[in-house]
Amino acid sequence: MTLGKRIKECRLKCGYTQSQMASKLSMTEANFSSYERDKSQPPSEKLNQMSSILGVSADYLLGKTNDPRTGEKDSKKLIEMIEILSITNDMMAEFIQSRGLTPEFQKFVEQWKAHENVQEANQWNNSY
Known part of the structure; x- marks a missing residue:
């Protein structure tokens, strides 16, 4: 599964909209959407923020592990x-x-x- 698909899957599990996530990350909805569509990759700071908001590890979002726990x-x-x-x-x-x-x-x-x-x-x- 790609980074974008994992971000989207976790976002949906948490019940957030793209707009809510964009707001939490201080970015535009279009920018956040580009991450979910694998059109761009978030910088490490945003990736860490996302993992914290979504309650999963950055390694899980990156596909380095299938264990979503935060460590x-x-x-x-x-x-x-x-x-x-x-x-x-x-x-x-x-x-x-x-x-x-x-x-x-x-x-x-x-x-x-x-x-x-x-x-x-x-x-x-x-x-x-």
């Missing part, structure tokens, strides 16, 4: 990677956005990190 199944690996790399929240936000993960997932990771920091501090305090 939450890989949350444990991502959390481990964030912890290992000790990246900042800004870097984490950019990474999550580039992977098409939801803002809700970013909040989950931030809450998890805060929880882990509290546990680590409690363990440190208990050891002295």
